[in-house]
Amino acid sequence: MTKVLIVAEHDGSALNPSTAKCVSCAAAIDGAEIDIVVLAAATADIAAQAAEIDSVSRVLTIERAENEKSITAVLAPQIAAIAGDYSHILGPSTTFGKDLMPHVAALLGVNQVSDIMTVENSHTFKRPVYAGNAIVTVEAPEGSTVVATVRVASWQAANGGNSAAIAAVDAPAELPTHTRYIGLESAASDRPDLQTAARVVAGGRALGSEEQFGLIYQLADALGAGVGASRAAVDAGFCPNELQVGQTGKIIAPDLYIAIGISGAIQHVTGIKDAGTIVAINKDEEAPIFEVADIGMVGDLFQILPELIAAVK
Amino acid sequence: MDKIIVGLKRVVDYNVRVQVKSDGSGVETDGVKMSINPFDEIALEEALRIKESGAATEVVAVSIGTSESQQQLRTGLAMGADRAILVTVDGDIDPLSIARVFKALADKENAGLVMLGKQAIDGDNSQVAQMLSAIWGRPQATFASGVTIEGDSARVVREVDAGLETVEVDLPAVLSVDLRLNEPRYVKLPDIMKAKKKPLDEVPLADLGIEPGPPIKELKYAAPEGRQRGVTVDDVAGLVAALKDKGLV
Numbered sequence A: 001m002t003k004v005l006i007v008a009e010h011d012g013s014a015l016n017p018s019t020a021k022c023v024s025c026a027a028a029i030d031g032a033e034i035d036i037v038v039l040a041a042a043t044a045d046i047a048a049q050a051a052e053i054d055s056v057s058r059v060l061t062i063e064r065a066e067n068e069k070s071i072t073a074v075l076a077p078q079i080a081a082i083a084g085d086y087s088h089i090l091g092p093s094t095t096f097g098k099d100l101m102p103h104v105a106a107l108l109g110v111n112q113v114s115d116i117m118t119v120e121n122s123h124t125f126k127r128p129v130y131a132g133n134a135i136v137t138v139e140a141p142e143g144s145t146v147v148a149t150v151r152v153a154s155w156q157a158a159n160g161g162n163s164a165a166i167a168a169v170d171a172p173a174e175l176p177t178h179t180r181y182i183g184l185e186s187a188a189s190d191r192p193d194l195q196t197a198a199r200v201v202a203g204g205r206a207l208g209s210e211e212q213f214g215l216i217y218q219l220a221d222a223l224g225a226g227v228g229a230s231r232a233a234v235d236a237g238f239c240p241n242e243l244q245v246g247q248t249g250k251i252i253a254p255d256l257y258i259a260i261g262i263s264g265a266i267q268h269v270t271g272i273k274d275a276g277t278i279v280a281i282n283k284d285e286e287a288p289i290f291e292v293a294d295i296g297m298v299g300d301l302f303q304i305l306p307e308l309i310a311a312v313k
Numbered sequence B: 001m002d003k004i005i006v007g008l009k010r011v012v013d014y015n016v017r018v019q020v021k022s023d024g025s026g027v028e029t030d031g032v033k034m035s036i037n038p039f040d041e042i043a044l045e046e047a048l049r050i051k052e053s054g055a056a057t058e059v060v061a062v063s064i065g066t067s068e069s070q071q072q073l074r075t076g077l078a079m080g081a082d083r084a085i086l087v088t089v090d091g092d093i094d095p096l097s098i099a100r101v102f103k104a105l106a107d108k109e110n111a112g113l114v115m116l117g118k119q120a121i122d123g124d125n126s127q128v129a130q131m132l133s134a135i136w137g138r139p140q141a142t143f144a145s146g147v148t149i150e151g152d153s154a155r156v157v158r159e160v161d162a163g164l165e166t167v168e169v170d171l172p173a174v175l176s177v178d179l180r181l182n183e184p185r186y187v188k189l190p191d192i193m194k195a196k197k198k199p200l201d202e203v204p205l206a207d208l209g210i211e212p213g214p215p216i217k218e219l220k221y222a223a224p225e226g227r228q229r230g231v232t233v234d235d236v237a238g239l240v241a242a243l244k245d246k247g248l249v
């Protein structure tokens, strides 16, 4: 019997789209019965959103004041406490899931499969290694729980329209107090979220300053796009860290990705391999970004961008 | 705090464009440059800075691998680690077993901190720190881009999808570090000479009482589906036309 438990990601009130992507991955396992567990201080709203996702049988809620912020050492023992009923436990390969799922796996005494791209069968999966320069087919041992993260850029969100049953469950576990949440510094923005945006405009080191990086925001706004950046642009302080795209930033799959003044290092390109169309603007015609670009334009971004912004407005 | 344990993994250098072997058994490593995993180097740098600030007395570099990993440990000693331990294994071992090694050493050394990279750039798993936290029963703070030791606790800034999260953890704890935490120091020639005299102990895995668990088996490696170079446009009008063509604007 294949029973999959998905750990819901949320911000305390809204369900993150990564959860519906995990459902798509779970649904690719033959005959899977899929439950979602919501751990929060107030679960009702989040559970209602989870119950709408197609293919979900039940939404389980674990409501405790300690679950207000996602602290792995607090959440993991509760998930482990209800794991016994399941053959698979999945979470997203976002920083939330990457932090949590290996801890859950270790509590259950098993190894974890990271970043599932495709499901071959219930225990066999494909995943990227070496910054996506190789794809390895892996097999989790039969007879023990499969704990895994799902590479969200590889999966479409499952549809809505369902109304799965919602049930509160008991997850008896002693919770540690050795880890305390202090706060979150987040550059609030009305732009589409980088991880789910259909279009992304990204800038690199060539933008030269925080001020000039404003050109990237202008083009993004003209296109209704999210904003991304190379590591060099983040390191130089042109924009906040949560905009970094790549091996050690976000792995994204927008319909359109426009890379501006980005050279195309393997660590960057691995973050955009699944994009629909890649556009590159770079003054160096030898830049490796052109090897992966569907549309390339050689030239000075400071000349091209104002013209492009005016043209798409 | 007395000691900080730092993990140093030997990996294919980040500048190498790895090639999948034609028989699908792995990637080509013959004659390929090997280095310390870049995240681990940052972990070591941070441990050294904590020691230099007076908040710790000793930095112990640990690698798990074949005798070839001595090379990376010597580099770590040259950077400033006080001593090194190589836990010897025949081939690859699974992340959970690696976490058990760090647990055994943390207990034995009475470590106040275990500092690891947030992922190794070969397997890209990002698991060991979190697993160690689970089996050690101590706090984890992953993806750290800022670390401040405050007596018996540490304040850690974490790079998360939503921005920068700050947590406070009691010590001992395990940290996994991100790239923006610091810039590792360069090793100078006299340090390399000095490092040759620093202790590097080899301990077989079995001596720690660890039996590697059932791994996630690797069945086959393949090259990723490549992307093709597309068209080149000459001006903004051409670019906008190409985007319109694809229905993207």
Ligand SMILES: Cc1cc2nc3c(=O)[nH]c(=O)nc-3n(C[C@H](O)[C@H](O)[C@H](O)COP(=O)(O)OP(=O)(O)OC[C@H]3O[C@@H](n4cnc5c(N)ncnc54)[C@H](O)[C@@H]3O)c2cc1C
Binding pocket: A203, A204, A205, A206, A229, A230, A231, A232, A233, A244, A245, A246, A247, A248, A249, A250, A260, A261, A262, A263, A264, A265, A266, A267, A268, A271, A281, A282, A283, A284, A287, A299, A300, A301, A302, B014, B038, B039, B121, B179
């Ligand atoms: C372990 C590790 C992990 C990493 N993870 C990531 C990651 O997640 N994401 C990431 O992005 N990087 C990552 N990197 C860094 C990566 O290797 C590159 O250093 C980085 O991507 C370079 O950023 P860039 O393309 O903006 O800068 P550069 O490589 O400096 O490229 C700038 C480009 O701008 C062009 N240019 C300059 N002026 C102009 C102009 N006026 N008009 C048009 N074009 C211009 C240049 O021709 C050049 O191609 C990682 C590195 C390591 C070692």
